[in-house]
Amino acid sequence: MNTHIRFILFGAMCSALPLQARETDTLLIEAEQFSERGGWQVDTQFIETMGSPYLLAHGMGECVADASTSITVPGDGSYKVWARTMDWTEALEREGGAGRFSLSIGGTQVGGELGKGKGEWHWEEAGSISLKQGQTTLSLKDLSGFDGRVDAVLLSRSQGLRPPEKCLLEDRIAWKIPGAPLAVEDAGDFDLVVIGGGYGGLGAAISAARMGCKVALVQNREVLGGNGSSEVRVWAKGDLPPSEYLMADIVREISDSAQASPAAAEQFVDAKKEAVVKAEKNITLLLGHHAYGLEMKGEEIAAAKLLEVKTGKIKRVKGRLFADCTGHGFIGQWAGADLTMERKGRMGMSNMWMWKAEASPRSFREEPWMIDLSEKGFPYPQRHHAEWFWEGGFDSHPIKELEQTRDWNLLASYSAWNAIKNHGVYANRDPQEHANAKLQWLAYVGGTRETQQLIGDVVLSDADIEEKKEFPDACVLTTWSIDLHIPHPVYTKENPDRPFISKDIHRHAVDKRVGYPIPYRCFYSRNVPNLFMAGRNISVTREALGTIRVMKTIGMMGVAVGRAAAICKVHACLPRDVYRDHLDEVKTLWRMPGKQRFDSIDELRKSLGESTASTK
Numbered sequence: 230m231n232t233h234i235r236f237i238l239f240g241a242m243c244s245a246l247p248l249q250a251r252e253t254d255t256l257l258i259e260a261e262q263f264s265e266r267g268g269w270q271v272d273t274q275f276i277e278t279m280g281s282p283y284l285l286a287h288g289m290g291e292c293v294a295d296a297s298t299s300i301t302v303p304g305d306g307s308y309k310v311w312a313r314t315m316d317w318t319e320a321l322e323r324e325g326g327a328g329r330f331s332l333s334i335g336g337t338q339v340g341g342e343l344g345k346g347k348g349e350w351h352w353e354e355a356g357s358i359s360l361k362q363g364q365t366t367l368s369l370k371d372l373s374g375f376d377g378r379v380d381a382v383l384l385s386r387s388q389g390l391r392p393p394e395k396c397l398l399e400d401r402i403a404w405k406i407p408g409a410p411l412a413v414e415d416a417g418d419f420d421l422v423v424i425g426g427g428y429g430g431l432g433a434a435i436s437a438a439r440m441g442c443k444v445a446l447v448q449n450r451e452v453l454g455g456n457g458s459s460e461v462r463v464w465a466k467g468d469l470p471p472s473e474y475l476m477a478d479i480v481r482e483i484s485d486s487a488q489a490s491p492a493a494a495e496q497f498v499d500a501k502k503e504a505v506v507k508a509e510k511n512i513t514l515l516l517g518h519h520a521y522g523l524e525m526k527g528e529e530i531a532a533a534k535l536l537e538v539k540t541g542k543i544k545r546v547k548g549r550l551f552a553d554c555t556g557h558g559f560i561g562q563w564a565g566a567d568l569t570m571e572r573k574g575r576m577g578m579s580n581m582w583m584w585k586a587e588a589s590p591r592s593f594r595e596e597p598w599m600i601d602l603s604e605k606g607f608p609y610p611q612r613h614h615a616e617w618f619w620e621g622g623f624d625s626h627p628i629k630e631l632e633q634t635r636d637w638n639l640l641a642s643y644s645a646w647n648a649i650k651n652h653g654v655y656a657n658r659d660p661q662e663h664a665n666a667k668l669q670w671l672a673y674v675g676g677t678r679e680t681q682q683l684i685g686d687v688v689l690s691d692a693d694i695e696e697k698k699e700f701p702d703a704c705v706l707t708t709w710s711i712d713l714h715i716p717h718p719v720y721t722k723e724n725p726d727r728p729f730i731s732k733d734i735h736r737h738a739v740d741k742r743v744g745y746p747i748p749y750r751c752f753y754s755r756n757v758p759n760l761f762m763a764g765r766n767i768s769v770t771r772e773a774l775g776t777i778r779v780m781k782t783i784g785m786m787g788v789a790v791g792r793a794a795a796i797c798k799v800h801a802c803l804p805r806d807v808y809r810d811h812l813d814e815v816k817t818l819w820r821m822p823g824k825q826r827f828d829s830i831d832e833l834r835k836s837l838g839e840s841t842a843s844t845k
């Protein structure tokens with residue numbers, strides 16, 4: 230039964246809707262809620278700009294298996310059918326329609342090839358079909374293998390209906406049509422709501438839970454780890470030098486020991502991370518839940534609004550404290566936190582890839598939208614890996630234009646692969662091996678490095694680090710060099726308008742055997758009183774971001790935050806008060822081993838009382 234698709238007659242409500250229809254039957258089917266997704270992937274990366282998770286046919290040149298779902302046709306009649314889609318190569322000013330697909334209802338194809346011609350998200354009219362009341366099947370067929378995409382399908386018996394132009398999540402709720410999200414479910418009330426399940430979010434959730442806090446961990450992917458997951462395949466770096474604070478323990482529990490980046494999926498230990506989280510009874514893990522907005526009470530965040538990706542359910546999760554571990558700083562942005570964003574010349578997004586030589590020849594189709602690349606345009610992927618320096622989007626907006634950046638990375642990777650497989654100096658380098666080579670993996674989830682920084686009571690700078698400035702709340706050791714990326718001066722000559730290969734510039738400001746301690750005051754917002762942050766969106770200048778952004782360091786930030794959240798709970802206070810009034814106490818917690826556990830805050834309170842007494 231297609232529980233996710235609700236049907237009502239919505240005639241009377243239509244006057245309030247952007248849909249121009251009255252007394253008719255209309256049905257919205259969100260593609261990400263299809264019961265059988267075949268080879269299509271769920272993409273949640275661009276909800277903020279295009280309005281929804283969507284299905285992506287990421288076949289790397291080979292058509293993926295059909296996606297299908299059961300729908301209930303409300304009554305007999307002729308239905309107009311639209312698919313919300315975009316031509317992603319057209320958006321990059323490359324003609325040819327890379328991502329084509331078709332749509333069938335009850336086994337009959339509606340219209341022709343879809344997904345070609347318009348470089349922005351829109352409702353493409355597929356055609357009309359006569360349907361009988363009752364259950365039937367809706368399916369999507371990938372026709373190209375090159376990243377065709379479908380957000381939703383709309384069916385209507387009304388001749389005058391025009392699909393709505395505004396399609397952000399809040400707009401969809403306002404449509405009130407069958408299939409659009411409806412009532413809000415209560416997802417609970419927590420001491421700490423951590424949003425984002427990368428290393429920052431993992432550290433925060435695990436440590437707060439072990440200190441006795443009730444924690445919700447909200448992650449919009451089905452796996453934990455963020456860039457360190459098997460979806461992106463960045464290996465966790467940063468050293469864990471000796472420290473009086475034992476923040477590294479929990480990081481060791483969740484870290485990978487990958488041999489390369491990228492490498493085989495299992496080296497990024499998604500299952501291990503999930504097992505560590507699931508072992509904590511104080512954590513409610515909300516995988517596949519995307520935070521899309523907030524409810525505020527005065528200056529504080531009262532609740533986060535969540536979309537459960539696979540069901541379309543809208544939920545509200547309440548909390549006393551929140552931690553923005555989204556990497557992008559979305560939570561702070563929505564809460565009105567002070568923030569900064571580098572206007573241009575940021576570090577970009579990477580979609581790494583790997584190839585493999587098979588036993589027999591493999592073909593790869595050259596397409597008109599691919600760019601003509603010679604060996605001057607990109608370095609040969611050594612060891613069959615296209616690594617971190619496949620990076621684009623330096624001058625593009627890191628939120629508004631992120632989908633184009635990801636797509637440009639895909640286009641550049643396919644074009645480079647075409648040059649290796651089909652012609653050019655690289656193809657001729659080892660003709661036998663290249664004839665048998667297959668594109669094995671290309672990340673469709675991009676790894677992002679730099680979006681915006683939320684401002685705390687301290688904004689750590691490179692000068693602070695170089696001068697070894699001392700802070701009373703210094704805690705998490707950063708060890709990486711100041712490592713910033715620019716478009717590669719040599720390879721960029723071939724594609725000056727849209728570089729996709731980068732160069733790293735290192736300044737060795739930190740002795741990695743000792744590290745430099747980041748102050749706690751970089752981990753909470755200076756003007757949203759109940760907001761912590763842990764991850765690449767903390768309060769640092771972009772030069773300091775160059776060192777703090779590696780994942781073991783970020784994991785330790787999370788641990789520091791989780792323990793500070795426990796102090797907030799003990800004293801019913803806010804993150805700033807921890808620095809102002811309870812610094813010694815939080816240091817006591819930071820000194821505790823990672824495995825230290827308190828089942829409840831009362832237990833922790835008792836222990837703190839005892840340890841305070843014992844040091845008097």
Ligand SMILES: Cc1cc2nc3c(=O)[nH]c(=O)nc-3n(C[C@H](O)[C@H](O)[C@H](O)COP(=O)(O)OP(=O)(O)OC[C@H]3O[C@@H](n4cnc5c(N)ncnc54)[C@H](O)[C@@H]3O)c2cc1C
Nearest residue numbers: 425427428429449455456466520556579676764765779780
């Ligand atoms: C290609 C590349 C190579 C790198 N090399 C290294 C390296 O070698 N070693 C190293 O340690 N670091 C490296 N880094 C840097 C490092 O990966 C990042 O700085 C780090 O992952 C940031 O961690 P984070 O927890 O802040 O964010 P992320 O790892 O980005 O995790 C944030 C998570 O939050 C989720 N999320 C975002 N918004 C929402 C929302 N609204 N609702 C719910 N969930 C949401 C995201 O899907 C994501 O899974 C590299 C980065 C890239 C891109």
